[in-house]
Amino acid sequence: MTAAENNKPKRDTYRHGDLRNALIEAGLELAHQGGPEAVVLRAATRQAGVAPNAAYRHFTDRNALLHAVSQAAMAHLARTMEAEQAALPPTTDAAAAARARFRAVGTGYLRFAQEEPGLFRTAFHVPGDMTHAAADTAAGATGKTPFELLGAALDGLVEAGLLPEDRRPGAEFLAWSAVHGLAALLVDGPLRGLHPTQAHDAGQHVIDMIERGI
Amino acid sequence: MTAAENNKPKRDTYRHGDLRNALIEAGLELAHQGGPEAVVLRAATRQAGVAPNAAYRHFTDRNALLHAVSQAAMAHLARTMEAEQAALPPTTDAAAAARARFRAVGTGYLRFAQEEPGLFRTAFHVPGDMTHAAADTAAGATGKTPFELLGAALDGLVEAGLLPEDRRPGAEFLAWSAVHGLAALLVDGPLRGLHPTQAHDAGQHVIDMIERGI
């Protein structure tokens, strides 16, 4: 039996190859439609064509899987924010550019929340303890997490002279609070189902408030 | 068998009397420690000393029960905000009073989020559709929902001349976004476990930002 083609293995599922990532991918699909509570261990293994218990070779828990999916969703958010910045028209005015990059952080965040509510909720579903958004698994293409992207944009404002240096410390929490709050209200709060155009306007107003009040 | 004391009914559980409220109360207890996902139908009926299916005479769904619990938690939030306002020292300065009442809305909101994270998360757990925070079941002692309390405080700012009238429309969403966002970050975001003192400071900074940027 040296030939392998007719010597078919009794089980073709062994050595899936990359089951861990397959499960995360399945989890993302589930989270995409249904949010964190839809990330069901058995459903993920089913989608990966594998027995439920196989998951326990790669994750200690359903919670561990959910955590990994959450990180992946956070990375999606980071990429959306990066894309928003990358789509900015080029400018020679350094101050205008810094300001545009700052605003793009917020609009990208809000756009992701609206376009991918399931992933957004999953990204911020924190199952237990943790200092979530700081891990590198939550980073986007540039290697920055959403929080770091915000920090960089704020630094840009300071460099451009648009934000006094003494106002810089802690500013990320002010900006993040306002934008995240609006996102939460849009995704599953009383502002849910707002027309995308109106939601965009609301986002601009919130960012205006941040710029004034920061 | 005219006497009732020895004529004991075969089942003492019939006609609980107020099972619906007992279940909501049990649900609040569960939500208090464990948030919305801890509101388990069978656990609530158990605590009420009743068979699981009895719940279906008062709620169509586990979701309906959770919704009712959520409304009750929202009412708790409203009462906390009212208490925060009631504890304000009396002032003859009308403008200062209006401003203090406005800030108390925010600090009460944030205090509730920190002191009752389970109930806070439950209050904002929206299971499906809904225009949640507007129902009268979510109101506090004064009959106002959290959202209405905020609106009243903003009206007070306008009357006191602290907020230009043309800035009033939509202002609740700006203020709410900022405060709610901080609350979310404190309750299960990266700011979780912040020392109450630091959390209070962060809250004051956010409210400062709102006052400047609104």
Place this chain on the structure above:
DNA sequence: TCCGAATGTGGACATCGTACACAAAGGGTG
């Protein structure tokens, strides 16, 4: 070549939400 570690499978169990059929208590009408 052989053997241990890694990876999947199968079966089992407690728990959960919920459907269906039944039982008892209460209230109204005669």
Place this chain on the structure above:
DNA sequence: CACCCTTTGTGTACGATGTCCACATTCGGA
């Protein structure tokens, strides 16, 4: 007071889920 219908709880049952345990297979070195 008797009767019946509605309301409210009970009991049993089913499928789904997370997770535990024992077993099987495959892979990668010694």
